[in-house]
Amino acid sequence: MLRSCVYRLWTPGVLCGPLGGASPPARNSWPLPRSYSSEVAHVDHSLPNPSWSKDMRLIFDQFMKKSEDRSWKRLPSYKFTSSKRLEEAEFRKGETTFYLPFLSGHYRWRSGRAEFDAKPVKEEPLSQARLFPRSLEEGLGFEYAMFHNLVENRTVCILQGGPYLQGIPGFLHGGAIATMIDSTVGMCAFITGGAVMTANLNISFRRPIPLCSVVVINSQLDKIEGRKLFVSCNVQSVDEKTLYSEATSLFVKLDPKKSSP
């Protein structure tokens, strides 16, 4: 339950998490919230449901099999976030406890010479807020599950793009592909780098992805330079014979000295 709360916070863009170094965390050192309260039901949406196709279930089962020796780990995913309740969260990784004040809606981020305060809108509209990739109902939008390999610094996302994600008739919208690429590379950066923000996302679209088909997004942490993390990925068919997209991304670690309100 506690662990589930942490995973709820793993979103692309700015991601909360360990503020540690570059080396992958040891097994069982996933960040845990020390205190947390919520009235929102915690339903893990990265588990099979009736809308999943045979291909989706097959590739999911393959990764679950790989997870048995704990080299891979399935990452739960939740629909709701609430900034008010997240104010109460603090996190611990290994022996280090750290706080995430930016989750309360006020944080400072230094990027090169730029420094700014970011403040979200008032609380009222946020009461309806949903995590974007989980905003559509079961089977209509993003059906996905992610797995991470701690040793290899890899995050894999298996995705079935539903009929509400259409661009040209019969194919996924480029923005839908970008959304899941951002989510996957963001997760990969977060698990290694902790609190990070997407600075750049560069996607090359090789072929259109048929609507309702299943694809696999393979992301890999390439290098770390100071506060910068470079993550690349590709989007392939389940049989790995078709390359749909490739992407590179740059994430910047949030400076903990500057992340206080």
Next chain:
Amino acid sequence: MLRSCVYRLWTPGVLCGPLGGASPPARNSWPLPRSYSSEVAHVDHSLPNPSWSKDMRLIFDQFMKKSEDRSWKRLPSYKFTSSKRLEEAEFRKGETTFYLPFLSGHYRWRSGRAEFDAKPVKEEPLSQARLFPRSLEEGLGFEYAMFHNLVENRTVCILQGGPYLQGIPGFLHGGAIATMIDSTVGMCAFITGGAVMTANLNISFRRPIPLCSVVVINSQLDKIEGRKLFVSCNVQSVDEKTLYSEATSLFVKLDPKKSSP
């Protein structure tokens, strides 16, 4: 009504439209379908609704004012597309009539050395299909309207990102931003270049965008090299004081000789 049908087809990724040259089309030469049948209600979602904030209405009214002399033109936007019905569509620009066989779900596209057939899934799942940026209910997702300046080759999108587009609490998901950038630069490329496909999208995220705020996406056709169209854009606050994102994109014209099934 007929014109409305055409605008329904304007989606990023592959866009249907004129297969003409690089010069902007003359006024009143917007593509028109010669024959078209549909059972789907045509509701233009790019008009004000009760969920629009004061800022959104204000900037919308400003662009409507600019449209009075027809230098700018509002672009309608529809929720549904149907590959079956689109098979019947053919288009005319100026004196040239052309066909869009790829809309029936089979097309060929040459990119460098690559050539492929793209086939969507069977028709049944497509019966539920919705255009991705219009997939969420009123006020919860993407509330937007686009305007195009034919003389300056510019497309502007005004966007109010609803609570279902959340990334970190209180801010838009990077994928939601990418979705509207792709839609806007895609529209800009399509109006000039006709049937095009997104080949690359490179986004730099400068600052997070508060949920439920209004931003303006300004896109500009930069140059054309053979079948390549280069379009750039930025995402700014309504008062133009805050730069949220910048992006460049590359589109490739579909080769009409290769676009037949």
